[in-house]
Amino acid sequence: MGQMIGELVEATGRDRVPPETSAHHLRHTFARRYLAQYPDDIVGLAELLGHSSLETTRLYTKPTGKQLSSRVEQIDINAYS
Secondary structure (H helix, E strand, O other): OHHHHHHHHHHHOOOOOOOOOOHHHHHHHHHHHHHHHOOOOHHHHHHHHOOOOHHHHHHHHOOOHHHHHHHHHHOOOOOOO
16 A cells, blocks of 8 residues: 555655655545545544444544634634623
């Protein structure tokens, strides 16, 4: 799998895909984007990723620091409004 990913990255061009791209990076990116588009479909994602346990797939639901920061910024913290 790693060799195939390397060949695909090479064919795409290093200016478009970082050289450190790996199968793990692509899988993680896919999982995050899938859940962003279909937030209620963790079972579907588990199926797509071949996970036998939802606990394994649940790791992808953990929000990033950037996501948490953005969410906090959107909260109306004025107690008088």
